[in-house]
Amino acid sequence: MENDITGVILELERDALKRWGSGDPDGFLEISATGVSYFDPMQATRLDGLDRLSALYDTIRGKIKIDSSEIVNPRVQIAGDAAVLTYQFISRGSEGTMRWNSTAVYQRDAGRWRIIHSHWSFVQPVLAPKT
Amino acid sequence: MENDITGVILELERDALKRWGSGDPDGFLEISATGVSYFDPMQATRLDGLDRLSALYDTIRGKIKIDSSEIVNPRVQIAGDAAVLTYQFISRGSEGTMRWNSTAVYQRDAGRWRIIHSHWSFVQPVLAPKT
Numbered sequence: 164m165e166n167d168i169t170g171v172i173l174e175l176e177r178d179a180l181k182r183w184g185s186g187d188p189d190g191f192l193e194i195s196a197t198g199v200s201y202f203d204p205m206q207a208t209r210l211d212g213l214d215r216l217s218a219l220y221d222t223i224r225g226k227i228k229i230d231s232s233e234i235v236n237p238r239v240q241i242a243g244d245a246a247v248l249t250y251q252f253i254s255r256g257s258e259g260t261m262r263w264n265s266t267a268v269y270q271r272d273a274g275r276w277r278i279i280h281s282h283w284s285f286v287q288p289v290l291a292p293k294t
Numbered sequence: 295m296e297n298d299i300t301g302v303i304l305e306l307e308r309d310a311l312k313r314w315g316s317g318d319p320d321g322f323l324e325i326s327a328t329g330v331s332y333f334d335p336m337q338a339t340r341l342d343g344l345d346r347l348s349a350l351y352d353t354i355r356g357k358i359k360i361d362s363s364e365i366v367n368p369r370v371q372i373a374g375d376a377a378v379l380t381y382q383f384i385s386r387g388s389e390g391t392m393r394w395n396s397t398a399v400y401q402r403d404a405g406r407w408r409i410i411h412s413h414w415s416f417v418q419p420v421l422a423p424k425t
Contacts, residue, residue, distance in 0.1 A: 284415030
């Protein structure tokens with residue numbers, strides 16, 4: 164049972180990442196819940212709601228091209244109808260080489276798993292000196 | 295019911311943050327689950343397990359002093375026996391002024407809420423130019 168859920172979650176994420184890497188953010192939008200919450204390092208605040216996430220992703224549609232990528236050490240922690248997927252993501256492409264920490268919390272609703280929270284951040288970012 | 299859970303989760307986090315700000319990481323360790331997973335921007339990889347998180351926190355025990363802080367726009371999303379707390383945290387103290395995105399996933403186990411996943415990252419970090 165746990166292995167089944169882990170497999171389902173990983174497949175959902177892999178499919179969404181694959182589409183993401185060809186400039187198509189709809190893979191993630193299609194599996195995100197209406198009330199999704201979202202952090203990434205480019206945003207000043209948390210985004211709340213699928214409308215706001217869609218508006219963000221609309222601005223980058225077609226602009227990202229990942230040539231090769233790797234999902235490092237994925238782990239799924241299951242808590243009832245919630246599942247916490249964590250991994251690191253290394254991508255090489257239009258943005259150069261990027262190393263990300265990624266958290267995606269999925270919730271099962273009427274048999275379908277949807278992302279209710281996503282948090283993207285840089286692995287060990289090298290900060291500019293403070294002025 | 296949802297309001298109750300939100301209140302309980304927020305109080306747990308506030309108490310742990312308060313102790314954290316006086317150099318005491320045990321507040322977080324005491325409410326973290328054995329299998330906790332953990333990201334912060336200083337680590338090269340995800341830490342898995344309370345032992346590894348304890349070892350990390352042991353290295354900073356007594357070293358952090360937060361003079362003033364603010365929990366910005368906290369939100370709790372409830373999914374059965376899991377609760378996803380997200381907020382931004384602004385702190386001023388021994389590390390200067392810091393702005394964090396924070397995700398803490400809690401799970402209720404035998405009536406007690408414990409953190410099963412934590413993800414800390416910088417809000418809009420200013421990166422050094424790549425060399």
